[in-house]
Amino acid sequence: MRNALVSAENLQLTLKTDFSSEEQALTIKNEDLKEMLESNKESLKLEAMKRIVGLIAKGKNASELFPAVVKNVASKNIELKKLVYVYLVRYAEEQQDLALLSISTFQRALKDPNQLIRASALRVLSSIRVPIIVPIMMLAIKEAATDLSPYVRKTAAHAIQKLYSLDPDQKEHLIEVIEKLLKDKSTLVAGSVVMAFEEVCPDRIDLIHKNYRKLCNLLVDVEEWGQVVIIHMLTRYARTQFVSPWREDAMFDENNEKAFYDSEEERKVEQTRPYIMDPDHRLLLRNTKPLLQSRNTAVVMAVSQLYWHLAPKHELSIITKSLVRLLRSHREVQYVVLQNIATMSIQRKGMFEPFMKSFYVRSTDATHIKTLKLEILTNLANEANISTILREFQTYVKSQDKAFAAATIQAIGRCATNISEVTDTCLNGLVLLLSNRDETVVAESVVVIKKLLQTQPSQHSDIIKHMAKLFDNITVPMARASILWLMGEYCEHVPKIAPDVLRKMAKTFTNEEDIVKLQIVNLAAKLYLTNSKQTKLLTQYILNLGKYDQNYDIRDRTRFIRQLIVPNEKSGALSKYARRILMAPKPAPVLQSAFKDRDRFQLGTLSHTLNSQASGYLELSDWPAVAPDQSVRNVEVVEPVRLPCIFILFYFLKIMLVLTYICVHVESVSESESEENSDDSNKSSSSQSEKSSSESDSEKKKKTLKNKKLQQLLLIIMTKYILIHIVLSISTQFFVNCMCSLLHLCVFLACQFDAVSWHVHVSLQASSPVFVPETSHELLHRMTGKGLSAQYRFTRQPCIYGNSMVSLQLTLSNSSDQALENIHISEKSSTGQNIHRFNAIERLEPQASVTVSMGVDFNDSTQAANFQLCTKEDEFSVSIQPAVGELLLPITMSEADFTKEQGKLMGMNESSATITMKPENVSSQSVNRKVVSVANIGVIPSSQENIYRFAGKTVSSGSLVLVSVALKDPDAVITINTEKTVIGSMLLRQFKTALTNSGP
DSSP states (O other): OHHHHHHHHHHHHHHTSOOSOHHHHHHHHHHHHHHHHHSSOHHHHHHHHHHHHHHHHTTOOOGGGHHHHHTTTTOSOHHHHHHHHHHHHHHTTTSHHHHHTTHHHHHHHTTOSSHHHHHHHHHHHHHOOOGGGHHHHHHHHHHHTTOSOHHHHHHHHHHHHHHHHHOGGGHHHHHHHHHHHHTOOOHHHHHHHHHHHHHHOTTOGGGTGGGHHHHHHHGGGSOHHHHHHHHHHHHHHHHHHSOOSOOTTOOOOTTOOOOSSOOHHHHHTGGGSOOOOOHHHHHHHHHHGGGGGOSOHHHHHHHHHHHHHHSOGGGGGGGHHHHHHGGGSOHHHHHHHHHHHHHHHHHOHHHHGGGGGGGSOOTTSOHHHHHHHHHHHHHHOOTTTHHHHHHHHHHHHTOSOHHHHHHHHHHHHHHHHHOGGGHHHHHHHHHHHTTOSOHHHHHHHHHHHHHHHTTSGGGGHHHHHHHHHTGGGOOOHHHHHHHHHHHHHTTTTSTTHHHHHHHHHHHTGGGSOHHHHHHHHHHHHHHHHHOHHHHHHHHHHHHHHHHTOSOHHHHHHHHHHHHHHSOOTTOOGGGGGHHHHHTOOOOOOOOOOTTTTGGGSOTTSHHHHHTSOOTTOOOOOOOOSSOOOGGGGOOOOOOOOOOOHHHHHHHHHHHHHHHHHHHHHHHHHHHHHHHHHHHHHHHSOHHHHHHHHHHHHHHHHHHHHHHHHHHHHHHHHHHHHHHHHHHHHOOOHHHHHHHHHHHHHHHHHHHHTTSOOOHHHHTTOBOOOSOOOOOOEEEEOTTTTTTEEEEEEEEEEEOTTOTTOEEEEEEEEEOSSSOEEEEEEOTTSOSSSEEEOOOOEEEEOTTOEEEEEEEEEOTTOOOOEEEEEEOSSOEEEEEEOOOGGGGEEEBOOOHHHHHHHHHHSOGGGEEEEEEEOOGGGOSHHHHHHHHHHHSOOEEEOOSSTTEEEEEEEETTTOOEEEEEEEEETTEEEEEEEESOHHHHHHHHHHHHHHHHSOOO
8 A cells, every 4th residue: 555655656746747748648647647546645636636627628538537536526525526526527428327326426415515515416417418317316406496505506507407408308397496596586596597497498488577677686796698698588578578669759758647538539549659668678778788888798799689679769879889899809709799780780870870980991800800891881871971981992992802802892882872972983983993903803893883784774885885895804704794794785785896795705605604605695695686687697606506515504595595586487486575585674783781681680699690590599579569467577575464562562571571580580599699608608717718718719600600501591491482382372474573573682681681692693783883984975966957966975874764775865955046846756766776765855945955864775786776866847867876885784793603604604605815915004903994994894803813804794685794804914815705796706806905005
């Protein structure tokens, strides 16, 4: 065994050696790593697993190590077990037989105290794609869906998709789990469960009704890729639940109310009524708007497509700047964004016209990026800016990129077709390009000129003659075929040139491309019908050449033309109509954008990018003619049953009497015992007095401890009596809640008598704020408010209007020369947050001020609360943006309780960072001052000199937020433990800034 350990240690050193051949190094590592994994030394196993995971990250194949790795799946080393699970997730599907042997280990790991181990075990279990373990996977997912850790619940949502792909018959059971997870309030779970919903049951819109508003409010705090999934799902949902906001007569009158009685005439003109946007529709648009500032391009693109498909047309302009900003990203991002802009610019030119210069082509752009920018510039062209765009196109034609130059010529043709004022200018420019040295430019010019000449052929005979002269110098088949088609189609306008061109073509017929040969046959047929004297023999010669051509299309075309134009005994009735068939007027071609039909796909999807329906694409439904019932999105709140207060008063008095008796009885017992002890001590001798005096302290401590134990025992007995009495005699939930509140009060009173130290409730008791900032924030400027100005500040006190509300103080001032009347907050202004409005101010005199208080439930989110501040005559849209530190309340607890609660909030619930503090910030006063100035949290007494502890709870949900600052000269480690991971990360950034900056 010792030799094996020595060998493994030598192998560990060998792994650090550089090898000339990477394949040789990988081979040696595989052999050495197996020995390290089979050793009994945990450090060697851990080092081996780190290197194996590193190989997987580099894309190397490490499947040979599976037998050695799976032996360590039951290791007691948490870090080693995590790495083993990472490996198993990668190779469990390939090595199913070996993985099945460890299923019992995975099932035990699902009960592990560490949330990361539980989640990893579920992830590995769902990666074993064997139908026989489907029931085990189903049971594990159901248990994980109710786990206390949001990270485990998130993993359960991911496992749902894997199980569904393995066994679609489990759909109904999985829908039950999805329905349960959709009710989850954690932002960590929301994105994953919506992804599972989209994969398993995207048509079950009824599951979203009750969770719609919650998802809208949580959207800002969800991780980025979860935001993308939720936004796309909500886009589909909104198209089925709300009416179209795109009516031409839409007035967006949200305050208009429907009359109680409607006349027959009003019913006939139902479509002419003002459009009233559903509050839930507006909630979705308002909550997604801030995400346009996201750093993730996919999120910005998702919000943009949501506004494109759901928002009123006059609100679409807000997405323009965000989309243009994305053009500074990588080439791949530019390609997708430009495709979506190209589709939008066809229908809404005014959106991007102010940013036209952003679509100018750069020399460093790739060809496909240049082509898309060219497409957008062409879509934006109108009478006002066409001259600028054409000057830009003249530069592009000279580009060394031939494909881009050809695309520019096509763009010029589209501009000439769409804007009649510049048609002649574009034609003249294209004719000049016929003298270009580049064959590709000349060929494309000919093709575009051919399409343009179909609009006004009689006025451009000179251009046709000019093209005929250049015919011998043009070698591109498409260009030669286009000139021949023009000659045949308008041969009456060039009667002398067309026969001569046909003569030249007869000489080179056998050497031409197939597309050119077909046009030569067509030209011969048309000249035979219009000028048979000069071209009869040439036509027969060309038809004979085509009769024996190698291409069967040309042979068939030749036989058809011969029977059509040359009458004989076998000719049918068609020969009489040969001229009408061949010389029929052709409609002018319509030059249109390649993105014209792409709006049938949802923007931002793979189907839109490919212009073809991809697998899994879900089409957007049409707007409903009549909006479905909006009450389906209302969440029912069970009203408590109100019992007479006399019962509550009776139980309160009963508990108080029992408590008083306990406290008095214990005190009397302790006093009597002390008197007896004093009498005995007086009767003792002087020699014994010295000895007794030394033992008196210990005796008193024992008796005091005994008395406290007696008090604690009595209080526990009384508590159990009360709880049993409540359960047996009370049946309503409201009364049980009242009795529990009274129980808490009794425990608090008992602690005041030193009966027992009850940590469950006293430790989480809210305390007064340590620091209250005097800084005020502007809510409404006097210029915007027409003389009314408003400022707000956070009081950091518990809100009297609700336990889940943040308390604010508003100062309203009238700086105008007239009195303002009826200052209030509109009742229809807020749908996202619950706002307690202040009482209306009937009159505010000029140059006067008044201070009022209000409460806002921010739902533990930094999303701004938007509402309308109104006077008698005006309404002003205002918003309150809370700092993350103002969403907390300070609490008191002992150091032991702090350490205990901190141990429960490890792993994903912990955020930490190491900073270098300046010397002036190292003192305890400085650290405490800076921390409490950032967040409304309480200071916890600490027995360690270099560790400072702070505690608070979120106002809305009451989740613990524990902060510790450990000084390690010259660095400091900031640690935040909380279930609200988003709040934790935001607080960490602010603490880092505050503690690293100098000054107050």
